[in-house]
Amino acid sequence: MDVVNQMQRQFVDYSTSLHREGILDDQFTQLQKLQDENSPDFVVEVASLFFEDCEKLINNMARALEQQGVDFKQVDASVHQLKGSSSSIGAVQVKNVCIAFRSFCEAQNREGCLRCLQQVTHEYSLLKNKLQTLFRLEQQILAAGGSIPVIE
Amino acid sequence: MTVERIVSETKDQFPIGMRVLAVDDDPTCLLLLETLLRRCQYHVTTTSQAVTALKMLRENKNRFDLVISDVHMPDMDGFKLLELVGLEMDLPVIMLSANGDTKLVMKGITHGACDYLLKPVRIEELKNIWQHVVRRKKFDRKDRNNSDSLDKPHVDSGEAAGMGNADNNVKLNKKRKDQNEDEDEDRDENGHDNDDPSTQKKPRVVWSVELHRKFVAAVNQLGIEKAVPKRILELMNVEKLTRENVASHLQAKFRLYLKRISCVANQQANVAASLGTADSSYLRMGPLNGLGNFHALAGTDQLHNAAFRSFPPSGVLGRLNTPSGLGIRGLPSPGTIQLGHVQNSGHSINDPSKLQSFVPGNHNANILQGMPMSLELDQLQNNKGVSHIGELPTANSTSVFPVSGSLMDAQITGFSNNPLLGVTSNSLMLEGSSRQSALHASNLRDGVYAIGFQNGNTLSEFASIDPVSNQLRDSKADLQGQAASINCNAGKIMRSVAQEWNAPRKDAPYQSHLMSCSVNSSTSSNGAMVQLDQCLDRNNSIFHRTMDSDSIGPLNFVDPLSIKHVEAHNSAMEPSVIEKERYLMYQSRPQGNHIPDSVGSLEDLASAMMKQDQGKGNRRTQ
DSSP, rough: OOHHHHHHHHHHHHHHHHTTTTTTTTTHHHHHHHSSSSSSSHHHHHHHHOOOHHHHHHHEEEHHHSSSSSHHHHHHHHHHHHHHHHHTTTBHHHHHHHHHHHHHHHOHHHHHHHHHHHHHHHHHHHHHHHHHHHHHHHHHHHHHHOOOOOOO | OHHHHHHHHHHHTTTTTOOEEESSOOOOHHHHHHHHHTTTTTEEEEESOOHHHHHHHHOOTOOOOEEEEOOOSSOOOOOHHHHIIIIIIIOOOOEEEEEOOHHHHHHHHHHTOOOOEEEOOHHHHHHHHHHHHHHHHHHHHHHHHHHHHHOOOOOOOOOOOEEEEHHHHHHSOOHHHHHHHHHHHHHHHTTTTOOOOOOOOOOOOOOOHHHHHHHHHHHHHTTTTEEEEEHHHHHOOOOOOHHHHHHHHHHHHHHHHHHHHHHHHBBHHHHHHHHSSSSSSSOOOOOOOOHHHHHHOOTTTTHHHOBBOOOOOSSSOOOOTTTTTTTTOSSOGGOBBBBBOOOOOSSSOOOOGGGGOOSSSSSOOOOOOOOOOOOOOOOOOOOEEEEETTTTOSSSSSOOEEESSOOOOSSSOOSSSSSSHHHHHHHHHHOOOOOGGGGHHHHHSEEEEEEOOSSOOHHHHHHHHHHHHHHHTTTTOOOOHHHHHHHHHHHHHHHHHHHHSSOOOOOHHHHHHHHHHHHHHHHSSHHHHHHHHHHHHHHHSOOOOOOTSSSOOOOOEEEETTTTTTTHHHHHHHHHHHHHHHHHHHOOOOSOOOOOGGGHHHHHHHHHHHHHHHHHOOOOOO
């Protein structure tokens, strides 16, 4: 059980650090709370969907920004969606970049948009890594027979 | 387990088990939303496509209690979906967006959303969304009860809550039995099971759409004056139909019509004005404040000459549902109901198909295509627009249906508040067109369609539409099919009828009756349609669907029944039928004709209406 306890502690610490770093916010905690015996993989599911969606949106944005005549409306639509999904999952950094991104879209500032796109990609990768680490920790705890501690 | 049983069970534990349809193209958000809703113990169905959502909703209007939809979706704008749902199904819709811009929120509300949530959505907020369903139901029920007390209860059987329709029916006088019968029949037709057959002593005749159409055709053919039950019966040539059946149907329809008219009359003063004389363009937009709005709302130029496009059920009618606010909200853009152009020259709606409703280009202005009834499309939830069909009569093809979206308490005259109203009246030019069938009753659902009052009396004549409008809200009868049918024919009929019924008569009781009538209709969505149908049917006795008659004077009849109520009819009724009915409703105020004896109560109603009319002076040209 020590191992489990250790893992659990690790999990909690890691989780807390993510929040502290501002990578995740309270919304993520809410998601975790929604996970229960009826939907044990809820958080992982949502995160996976988010990753998929995010990648698709980033690709869309990149493609749109590469065009000669940039369709800012389209870029904006993608950013808007990314903003929505990132806020739903609690990916606060990603969301914040999206907010800035949208202003650049409105201003039709290609350079600004490209910069934001870069930032978004960066934040997204960071988040993905961190979450994957977190999930791995969770899996380990469960595999060892422990339960995921609830983070308040 | 049958669906009904599930429904009733869940309804018993409401809000637990409330059936929600969640629409969001973002899978992350959709999954989250679904989980949250399930956590609130709602019954959730999800889809990432607005188109699929609409399909599901249309397939079974009773399947859901509430819709939650994202604003930004690739296949259809969330606001458009909002409008459509409001018009066709009269369900509460909650908008969801990551963008909390005030303008967007305002847009959502004006389109009829009952709430606007920001992403990330929180469970606390979702825990309270059931209030929107209750509010709507209560409103309907209340209206229904009111109307019941005034007149026969036009209970919309639709309400699952089982608004004591049966009770109301039982309470009704025997002499109301006919009306009950009609209502019941209509309701039954619509597939509602709430009717209590025990109240009827005689074998009921179910006035199916087809039957009613024949009835209307017969009446039309005979002309208002000669439309006596016996002759109607002969013309209809339906086996096993008795003269008594026809008589009661005639009376019922007329009464309903009158009721509606009176309701609408008050509010539709302006509209009526616009409906004006046959020769003038119906679009008397002038007086209607809404006009300006309307145009603005329409956002397209379709208003005037919108060809009658097949109108997807998307409601032209805005969601007039919100019980709370019958107030006139600014015209919801979606709502411009232009029912085609009223052709001034015509005066008579010769061709039912002529009704053209144009569909506003943008989703905001949903014009019920083919719906003669101008439906306020606005999804003002709170405003049930009353669509007034203006000038139906004259325009061969167009009838102006002022749809007062939110007639709720506001007098239509004001219109200023309610762009919808204004617009509707003006824009409700129904253009008869063959495409009418496109008119979807759904659009009409929400609003009470005040059928244009031709002689410009329209709104003022009608009793405050408030009650109606309230009802309209709930009774978003799916006017889908129906709207369409309320084509010019109806107008024509109305006109002639109006003329016939011009005799001044007591109005007060009828007006209230009408009002309540309309109110009733608005109750549940299902019921609404039914009611509408009922009203239409009743009132339609005089109106025929066929626009062959040519001089239907301006229709002053308001169709208090929210067209939308024809839920059941949606599928059953052809749009054209509905449209016709609507038209019927919209008849210009009778210019002083006397209602034939056979009409009986209709006369009274007519006279009541006429009184108002007379005040304004009959402008109708016979």
